[in-house]
Amino acid sequence: MLATEQDILAEAENWKRAGKGVAIATVVETWGSAPRPTGSHLVIDEEGLFLGSVSGGCVEGDVVTEAQDVIADGKPRTLEYGVADETAWRVGLSCGGRIRVYVERID
Amino acid sequence: MKLDILKALNEERRARRAAVLVTDLSSGAQRLVKAADIVVDPMAEAIDRQLRMGKSASVEIEGKTYFLTVQAPPARLVVIGAVHVSQALAEMARLVDFDVTIVDPRTAFASEERFPNVRVIAEWPDKVLPEIGLDAYTGIAALTHDPKIDDPALKLALEAKCFYIGALGSKKTHAKRVERLAAAGFSPEQIGRIHAPIGLDIGAVSPAEIAVSVLAEIVLSLRKKPLRSEKEKAA
Known part of the structure; x- marks a missing residue:
């Protein structure tokens, strides 16, 4: 079954209640042809399991990695991705858009 | 995000009531505004506008950037x-x-x-x-x-x-x-x-x-x- 926006936040709550470290990533800003709209969520647990998406699969890997730091120290982070990024080949958006992603821990 | 806030957000959705999560992107401070409480909220205008459009968005209010996560009831x-x-x-x-x-x-x-x-x-x-x-x-x-x-x-x-x-x-x-x-x-x-x-x-x-x-x-x-x-x- 596909994870819907509805399922994602409900699942985040379940994971947290099950005693896992959990972070929520949210697309807070988009420019150009961003693959997922503002407000899209990705939830990540301490083992790197994730649900949902903030792009069409382009940057999820990096967000999941950054989320581990957020889960560890509890400090929210704002990440930015775009083709202008020097790491574009590794974690850029092939569609030419730019996105800003806010990652926070559930406490 | 506090687990209490996440829980309340999920509860509002299950009850098919609209709600908006306000996040101060610089401090990380958050609060949940339920549909019934919007009119008395200091950010009522921006919250109401985003809810009408059904779109989450960043808004600037008095030099601060807030992110409004809009949650309309699921269709x-x-x-x-x-x-x-x-x-x-x-x-x-x-x-x-x-x-x-x-x-x-x-x-x-x-x-x-x-x-x-x-x-x-x-x-x-x-x-x-x-x-x-x-x-x-x-x-x-x-x-x-x-x-x-x-x-x-x-x-x-x-x-x-x-x-x-x-x-x-x-x-x-x-x-x-x-x-x-x-x-x-x-x-x-x-x-x-x-x-x-x-x-x-x-x-x-x-x-x-x-x-x-x-x-x-x-x-x-x-x-x-x-x-x-x-x-x-x-x-």
Whole structure:
């Protein structure tokens, strides 16, 4: 079954209640042809399991990695991705858009 | 995010109430504003605007950047008639994120065997729809061909200003339906909201293809323009 926006936040709550470290990533800003709209969520647990998406699969890997730091120290982070990024080949958006992603821990 | 806030957000969604999460992006401070509390909120104007558009967004207020996570109630689809087309439509609509319910008083049709993954209610629409509680975030597709079953559902959907109302049947069938609804006191403008013949004209032949055309029309109604009730509020 596909994870819907509805399922994602409900699942985040379940994971947290099950005693896992959990972070929520949210697309807070988009420019150009961003693959997922503002407000899209990705939830990540301490083992790197994730649900949902903030792009069409382009940057999820990096967000999941950054989320581990957020889960560890509890400090929210704002990440930015775009083709202008020097790491574009590794974690850029092939569609030419730019996105800003806010990652926070559930406490 | 505090677990309490996440829990409240999920609770509001389950209860089909709108809510907006306000996040101060510099400090990480958060609060949840429930629909009923928006008018008294210091950020009422921005919150109300985003909720009307149904769009989460960053907003600047007095030099600070806030992110508003808008949570409108999940869209529901009520299908009248546990018919062949409904079997395909229910599956597809679930994938598209609709909360699907099938209503058909004919128990031979409305069986769990025919609809393994969907809520099926073997009851008359005029009895069960008030219990379900139709609203502007609900769409209705009347697919039985039987006025005894379809008409009461269509009347309730018109009254509840459902975002989508579609009815299966030829132009001739629909002309008769229009006469009946007019006689029951519905205005031409109200009746004009019914999509009939149902579905986008994609030349659909099989039940599954008809389901695609109906579902496409439902998504179009949901996404292409603001919900009717919201337009009226804004006017």
